[in-house]
Amino acid sequence: MTDFFGDITRIEYEGQDGNSALSFKHYNADEMVMGKPMRDHLRFAVAYWHSFAWPGTDPFGGETFQRPWFGDTMDHARHKADVAFEMFDILGAPFFCFHDADVRPEGADFAESTRNLNEIVDYFAAKMENCDTRLLWGTANLFSNRRFMAGAATNPDPDVFAYSAATVKTCMDATHKLRGENYVLWGGREGYETLLNTDMRAEMDHMGRFLNMVFEYKHKIGFKGAILMEPKPQEPSKHQYDYDAATCYSFLQKYGLEGEVKLNLEQGHAILAGHSFEHEIAVAVANDVFGSIDMNRNDYQSGWDTDQFPNNVPEVALAYYHILNAGGFTSGGTNFDAKLRRQSLDPVDLIAAHVGGMDICARGFKAAAAMMMDGGLATAQATRYAGWKTPDAQEMLSGASLESITERVLRDNINPVPSSGRQEILENYVNRFV
Ligand code: XLS
Ligand code: NI
Ligand code: NI
Secondary structure (H helix, E strand, C coil), X not given: CCCCCXXXXXXXXXXXXXCCCCCECCCCCCCEECCEEHHHHHCEEEEHHHHHHCCCCECCECCCCCXXXXXXXXXXXXXXXXXXXXXXXXXXXXXXXXXXXXXXXCCCCHHHHHHXXXXXXXXXXXXXXXXXXXXXXXXCCCCCCHHHCCCCCCCCCHHHHHHHHHHHHHHHHHHHHCCCCEEEECCCCCEECCHHHCCHHHHHHHHHHHHHHHHHHHHHHXXXXXXXXXXXXXXXXXXXXXXXXXXXXXXXXXXXXCCCEEEEEEHHHHHHCCCXXXXXXXXXXXXXXXXXXXXXXXXXXCCCCCCECCCCHHHHHHHHHHHHHCCCCCCCCEEECCCCCCCCCCHHHHHHHHHHHHHHHHHHHHHHHHHHHHCHHHHHHHHHCHHHHCHHHXXXXXXXXXXXXXXXXXHCCCCCCCCCXXXXXXXXXXXXXX
């Protein structure tokens, strides 16, 4: 036991009338919703990087958090793991996620970094035998170290491509060993700073090749989890190739990986791309590539990736509505890719942030489930598209031609009568649930 969290004990469900600062008011892990406990619907994960590795820096200021485990030795890494697993227990978090660089000190070379990683993975594995927290996904940090400044798979230097491929292999091995349910690839620097020095065709081809090797290796080692790509339009790069869900889907098609690789969608990244979170989810669902979500929120004024904990119930409700509508999570879950504000220095802030995030998600999720069960939106959609049920309409989607359709329009004197889209009525409907 460390003493980091002091006298903070396991967070309990208190219900909406509770007034304790550290209790769940909406997230009742065991509560059955649509035939499943909420725990299994929401599949919450803690993100190691924001909660235990990020020092509170911003573009103008250095470290504000001075955690006792900050340092580059294996002892520091083990201390960090001890605190992390204590927090998973306090929160009753069913999952966590990590990058290699979050959990182990960087070695002098690739071999030493890998040894450090493997040692920590064994340390995690021992802890995981005695707790209920599992690994939602592992990933490689191919963006922080200066070697990645011009990209990883898209780097003009083939040695960086090689180093990245070897790194991903070690992170897939680590994820497999810890029985991770997914493996994530976020291409933070897979893009460009300026087109003046960028061969876009070559870079995209290299990235497509890289992803194909990841997929081959998944099968080779018998990793049953999903491979997930995480879209983001920019930041840190000026432009990133995995711009949004639609762009990623085209990329997967071009390189023959649709149906193999799915997407990990993040609220803040959706906003940066000029979309809503539910838009990104709907695009992924419509193309059968929905995988998992990174839950957070962006500041709508600042225009950059602020990674705050979620606090907007209607936004969260619509996201979960689309997820439920697609059948809910399978291997995916709700990862809090979210960090404290840099003035939130105390251990209690870290706990409260997650408790609040879990409660906001639970509240939005319950609203989404209530809308699903009521069926109002599904009925409105079915009514709106009802005309397509007729044989003539179906014929247009198979068999018919522009000529045969033209003949029918003339013969039946087709003269479309517009009908209301009912947007305000539907917005009022949603408001009944949130
Ligand atoms: C950064 C990304 C990152 C990925 C994992 O913006 O969200 O945290 O989720 O590499
Ligand atoms: Ni992000
Ligand atoms: Ni993310």
